[in-house]
Amino acid sequence: MATFEELLQEAQRRHHELESGERPWIRVGTAVCGEAAGALPVVEAFRAELERRGIAANVSAVGCLGLCYAEPLVDILKPGRPRIFYKSLTPEQVPGLVESYLAGDNPRPDLALAYTGDGHVEGIPRLEELPMWSRQVRIALRNCGHIDPLDIHQYIARGGYAALCKALSVMKPEDVQKEVQTSGLRGRGGAAFPTGTKWSFLSRSPGPVKYILANCEEGDPGAYNDKGILESDPHTLVEGVILAGYATGASNGVVFIRHGHEGPIHRTEQAIQQAYGLGLLGENILGSSFSFHMEVSLTGESYVAGEETALMESIEGKRAMPRYRPPFPAAVGVWGHPSNINNVKTLSYVPEIISRGGEWFAGIGSESSKGTAILCLSGNISRPGMVEVPMGTSLREIIYEAAGGAPGGRSLKFLQTGGPLGGLLHADQVDIALDFESMARAGAILGSGGIIAADEDACAVDMTRLLVAFCQYESCGKCFPCRLGMTHLLEVLERMCRFESRPGDMEVMRHIGQDMAAGSLCGHGQLGWNPVQSALRQFSQEFAAHMEEKRCPTGRCLGPIFTPQRTRARWVSAQPVEMKV
Amino acid sequence: MISNHGDLRERIRGALANQRARTVTLLSSLLAIEDELGYIPPQAIEEVARFTHSTINDVWGVASFYPNFRFTPPGEHVVEVCWGPTCHLLGAQRLLHAVLGALALSGEGDTPDGRVSLKYNTCLGACSQGPVVSIDHQVLGPQAVGALSGEALVERITEMVAELEDGSV
Numbered sequence: 151m152a153t154f155e156e157l158l159q160e161a162q163r164r165h166h167e168l169e170s171g172e173r174p175w176i177r178v179g180t181a182v183c184g185e186a187a188g189a190l191p192v193v194e195a196f197r198a199e200l201e202r203r204g205i206a207a208n209v210s211a212v213g214c215l216g217l218c219y220a221e222p223l224v225d226i227l228k229p230g231r232p233r234i235f236y237k238s239l240t241p242e243q244v245p246g247l248v249e250s251y252l253a254g255d256n257p258r259p260d261l262a263l264a265y266t267g268d269g270h271v272e273g274i275p276r277l278e279e280l281p282m283w284s285r286q287v288r289i290a291l292r293n294c295g296h297i298d299p300l301d302i303h304q305y306i307a308r309g310g311y312a313a314l315c316k317a318l319s320v321m322k323p324e325d326v327q328k329e330v331q332t333s334g335l336r337g338r339g340g341a342a343f344p345t346g347t348k349w350s351f352l353s354r355s356p357g358p359v360k361y362i363l364a365n366c367e368e369g370d371p372g373a374y375n376d377k378g379i380l381e382s383d384p385h386t387l388v389e390g391v392i393l394a395g396y397a398t399g400a401s402n403g404v405v406f407i408r409h410g411h412e413g414p415i416h417r418t419e420q421a422i423q424q425a426y427g428l429g430l431l432g433e434n435i436l437g438s439s440f441s442f443h444m445e446v447s448l449t450g451e452s453y454v455a456g457e458e459t460a461l462m463e464s465i466e467g468k469r470a471m472p473r474y475r476p477p478f479p480a481a482v483g484v485w486g487h488p489s490n491i492n493n494v495k496t497l498s499y500v501p502e503i504i505s506r507g508g509e510w511f512a513g514i515g516s517e518s519s520k521g522t523a524i525l526c527l528s529g530n531i532s533r534p535g536m537v538e539v540p541m542g543t544s545l546r547e548i549i550y551e552a553a554g555g556a557p558g559g560r561s562l563k564f565l566q567t568g569g570p571l572g573g574l575l576h577a578d579q580v581d582i583a584l585d586f587e588s589m590a591r592a593g594a595i596l597g598s599g600g601i602i603a604a605d606e607d608a609c610a611v612d613m614t615r616l617l618v619a620f621c622q623y624e625s626c627g628k629c630f631p632c633r634l635g636m637t638h639l640l641e642v643l644e645r646m647c648r649f650e651s652r653p654g655d656m657e658v659m660r661h662i663g664q665d666m667a668a669g670s671l672c673g674h675g676q677l678g679w680n681p682v683q684s685a686l687r688q689f690s691q692e693f694a695a696h697m698e699e700k701r702c703p704t705g706r707c708l709g710p711i712f713t714p715q716r717t718r719a720r721w722v723s724a725q726p727v728e729m730k731v
Numbered sequence: 732m733i734s735n736h737g738d739l740r741e742r743i744r745g746a747l748a749n750q751r752a753r754t755v756t757l758l759s760s761l762l763a764i765e766d767e768l769g770y771i772p773p774q775a776i777e778e779v780a781r782f783t784h785s786t787i788n789d790v791w792g793v794a795s796f797y798p799n800f801r802f803t804p805p806g807e808h809v810v811e812v813c814w815g816p817t818c819h820l821l822g823a824q825r826l827l828h829a830v831l832g833a834l835a836l837s838g839e840g841d842t843p844d845g846r847v848s849l850k851y852n853t854c855l856g857a858c859s860q861g862p863v864v865s866i867d868h869q870v871l872g873p874q875a876v877g878a879l880s881g882e883a884l885v886e887r888i889t890e891m892v893a894e895l896e897d898g899s900v
Contacts, residue, residue, distance in 0.1 A: 186857035188875030218859030221874065238874060371815030371854035409762050409799060411856060412868075419751070445753040448762055450797025453853070467756025467783070469796040526858060528817040534859035566816055600858075602817050616819050620853060626796075712827045713814060714839055714851040716798070
């Protein structure tokens with residue numbers, strides 16, 4: 151097996167060939183956001199046009215740069231030129247672009263979004279000057295949109311697996327753990343628990359079989375950053391999981407993804423296979439005494455499967471229903487072995503923390519929340535996308551300056567943050583710092599980083615109904631405060647939206663909310679009252695208008711909404727069974 | 732349409748034996764069959780029970796828990812419309828209403844001729860491109876269908892769905 155030095159040299163040679171070789175390098179964003187914008191026909195159009203003209207070029211399908219508003223986003227790096235990004239390309243525009251810029255030398259500023267690198271291109275702004283880019287500090291997303299996620303060499307050439315090499319050669323497991331503790335890294339899945347402390351629980355548990363579980367269930371509508379990382383740079387996660395395994399003495403890693411999201415699944419599977427191929431996974435990694443194995447585990451559609459104990463049930467192939475605690479996962483986890491569960495984003499920070507040191511990471515962000523926040527901006531917003539900004543950045547700056555506020559000169563009404571169990575922030579509340587504590591004080595949560603913006607046409611009651619419909623649909627049904635409570639909450643809210651509220655409905659809702667919080671086994675039921683409570687706090691007049699004046703001030707609540715219904719199919723045997731009486 | 736039941740069992744056994752999961756479980760087995768057949772026939776429940784040394788009850792318990800599993804063959808085309816909060820704000824309900832109209836359905840389900848299955852999806856994961864639909868597992872946003880918005884977008888998507896239904900695709 152090659153040494154890391156040899157791997158690095160080979161990777162750098164290949165990467166140099168791509169970046170500074172004779173051929174132009176064309177990168178097309180093909181994460182799900184790119185795909186949904188029509189990137190695949192654009193890739194095909196490039197391949198066809200290059201072939202037709204006999205132009206030799208490297209075409210790579212890369213992940214998501216985060217500038218999703220400009221998808222399909224294509225960039226071209228020509229020898230001796232800066233890298234130029236082209237926005238919202240259609241297959242019809244491709245032949246023209248190839249003709250002007252690859253056959254000729256006109257960079258087509260009319261189609262361009264930005265450029266980066268040495269040199270200057272007249273008429274095109276620098277990427278670093280774009281409002282959506284200039285505020286970013288990209289740590290976990292450092293490679294997203296730059297490298298081919300299916301090529302391990304590109305990851306290694308950009309500093310990948312150097313942290314693993316460093317850890318295995320000069321650090322003891324407790325040093326790795328200490329570095330993460332020093333960094334102040336807290337879990338990015340929603341609970342914000344200190345990662346180093348969590349790891350210390352697992353390292354104290356007896357082996358030899360212990361698990362590191364990377365949670366990419368990511369059922370939160372409005373958040374796609376975990377899938378974004380896996381689609382754009384899966385090796386960052388793979389390396390993070392191996393480092394977590396080394397730090398805690400674990401033997402196995404599992405990446406947990408929802409079935410059907412083929413982009414992240416395929417790319418993660420390939421990344422794991424490539425890492426095995428180069429001796430970065432398996433027995434005696436890089437010649438050390440440390441061995442670690444990794445695989446992908448798929449779950450069916452279930453929001454609650456993202457809860458840590460339900461996740462373990464699902465990995466074991468059962469219904470994704472939460473377990474009672476104690477015992478906690480660090481003592482008895484998946485398949486009965488000690489386990490540690492971290493979110494994809496959390497683990498994706500680890501390689502850079504080990505490379506650059508915990509102190510470096512702790513120097514970024516705010517007093518209590520270190521590092522960066524990875525946000526997904528969507529809804530009624532001019533520039534939807536995925537950004538990574540230092541914790542403590544003002545929410546106003548992100549919403550209005552980076553993302554451009556609501557489109558069409560409209561005003562924003564509220565922000566829905568932290569997933570369906572999070573809360574609504576009134577647009578007047580945007581002058582808060584984006585970190586765990588400030589968000590919580592404002593009655594919302596940062597959660598996994600989804601921020602959905604709603605403009606003046608949105609109705610807070612309608613949105614609350616939708617969020618509760620989601621939570622009701624996704625209740626796993628194990629404990630009744632959640633199963634019945636969500637159903638009852640939804641009934642009351644639907645009545646409200648039909649202007650048929652009954653006296654006492656508000657009281658009923660509050661009682662249900664309190665009972666759910668007190669009596670549910672997992673966060674789904676415990677926090678199920680959150681969206682309603684925060685909406686009531688911010689938009690009490692709007693609720694009153696629906697209940698008492700029997701009208702919707704925005705006119706949005708005019709009819710029923712279509713939401714899926716839980717139905718359970720009945721078992722029909724393949725063959726008739728003969729009863730022996 | 733699969734007419735020969737022997738073939739069906741063979742395909743099920745093949746899917747079970749060659750599944751992508753390294754750690755084989757009851758759930759991974761069901762997902763492998765769904766990938767192969769698009770649904771879980773009763774024979775599959777029996778085969779999975781045998782394969783994973785479980786009871787039919789165990790298998791059925793898991794299969795009926797996850798709503799991605801269906802138990803009848805899907806239509807020739809599968810249309811999914813996202814109803815998550817982002818797409819909701821961007822007009823998903825209008826889109827759903829129009830698609831239901833085009834397929835003459837009143838909710839999730841299959842058209843009587845078996846050409847199209849309609850599913851509501853809680854999040855297709857492309858929120859930045861909302862409102863999104865997925866046609867035969869290809870996620871499509873407004874940009875992909877010609878940078879359309881509002882009524883024009885609703886019309887275009889409805890047209891695409893109607894083409895699936897009348898067989899011109």
